[in-house]
Amino acid sequence: MAAVDMTVPVDAVAEATLIEQEEAAIERIKRAREILGDEVVILGHHYQRDEVVQFADFAGDSYQLSQEGAKVKAKYIVFAGVHFMAESADILGRDDQVVILPNMKAGCSMADMANLEQVLTAWAELEDVLMADPEQQIMPITYINSAANLKAFVGEHGGTVCTSSNAEGALKWAFDRREKVFFFPDQHLGRNTGKAMGIPVEQMVLWDPFQPYGGLTDEQILNARIILWKGHCSVHQQFRPEHVDLWRKHHPDINIIVHPECMMEVVDMADYVGSTAYIGKMIAAAEPGSKWAIGTEIHMVNRLKNQYPDKMVQLLSPFACLCSTMYRISPLDLANVLENLVEGRVINQVSVPDDVKQKAKLALDRMLSIPK
Numbered sequence: 001m002a003a004v005d006m007t008v009p010v011d012a013v014a015e016a017t018l019i020e021q022e023e024a025a026i027e028r029i030k031r032a033r034e035i036l037g038d039e040v041v042i043l044g045h046h047y048q049r050d051e052v053v054q055f056a057d058f059a060g061d062s063y064q065l066s067q068e069g070a071k072v073k074a075k076y077i078v079f080a081g082v083h084f085m086a087e088s089a090d091i092l093g094r095d096d097q098v099v100i101l102p103n104m105k106a107g108c109s110m111a112d113m114a115n116l117e118q119v120l121t122a123w124a125e126l127e128d129v130l131m132a133d134p135e136q137q138i139m140p141i142t143y144i145n146s147a148a149n150l151k152a153f154v155g156e157h158g159g160t161v162c163t164s165s166n167a168e169g170a171l172k173w174a175f176d177r178r179e180k181v182f183f184f185p186d187q188h189l190g191r192n193t194g195k196a197m198g199i200p201v202e203q204m205v206l207w208d209p210f211q212p213y214g215g216l217t218d219e220q221i222l223n224a225r226i227i228l229w230k231g232h233c234s235v236h237q238q239f240r241p242e243h244v245d246l247w248r249k250h251h252p253d254i255n256i257i258v259h260p261e262c263m264m265e266v267v268d269m270a271d272y273v274g275s276t277a278y279i280g281k282m283i284a285a286a287e288p289g290s291k292w293a294i295g296t297e298i299h300m301v302n303r304l305k306n307q308y309p310d311k312m313v314q315l316l317s318p319f320a321c322l323c324s325t326m327y328r329i330s331p332l333d334l335a336n337v338l339e340n341l342v343e344g345r346v347i348n349q350v351s352v353p354d355d356v357k358q359k360a361k362l363a364l365d366r367m368l369s370i371p372k
């Protein structure tokens, strides 16, 4: 029996094995893709790892991926993203299409911060305070980072879905129709967008789903223009005002660009604010030699850094702001679902029930029809 080298830590051995397996998975993906040809389209979110997103036929933000997903002709859509994105692709896709998520544990902690039961309770309480049909007064808007049954709730109540690309258009659309907006689950996107549109911060109140009536008084609800759900993105929450101060102290000429899921204090200090698609375009168009500190997920920032070595591109935070759920999709997962398709087996299908799908589609179709 071979002697075990006790000087090599067990973790290092496991890591080396994983790297080898992932390298082999890259070749397995290439082979499977060749066999599957046009039958499969892979969609990839900007926050995915390079080893995965390199196989995407189309890479983009949630809005672009929804648009692209609705146009896909292939029978199988493999979604390298998180669960709510795959659900949206299933809602917008044809009945004969199959949507596959390479790892079913790839969820979104923000989406998990609002569930249907909580939203139904909130709606009933708002109805109680407004003492009238809330549909006359409040427009529900859900961020695309939410479960399909919340999109269905919104669709059923005349509202829309929004993404970080079109949140302002969605709010304008809502205020053209009703007095107030009930916005969930991301308080920061709602607040930052409302503020940019000139809505005073005092008129945007925070609804805590764990307190009766959201922890708000009748007066606060009656005076509010936007009722914001108490949810957030655990990744973007990590960017702090002191990080902006630190970069500016050492590089007074640096540009700070952040995603609107960051807290208002950070967004207020930034030079530019926008979706991942916007951030990507801004860095691409920037002057060589320009300096950028970016407040969004680390994989996207590192990709931009590698793509544009003639510019200084850094993560805004000194800590790695990683979306651990996006990271769950590995090349091994992608190889696994594709090889199963080659064998004629569908695994990890994301399928939204028909009744939910129809109502959620109303909300997603409205989203796609609202000008950005």
Ligand code: SF4
Pocket (backbone or CB within 6 Å): 047, 082, 107, 108, 109, 110, 111, 145, 233, 234, 235, 236, 297, 323, 324, 325, 326
């Ligand atoms: S970055 Fe935040 S909002 Fe986006 S998928 Fe990850 S946890 Fe969800």
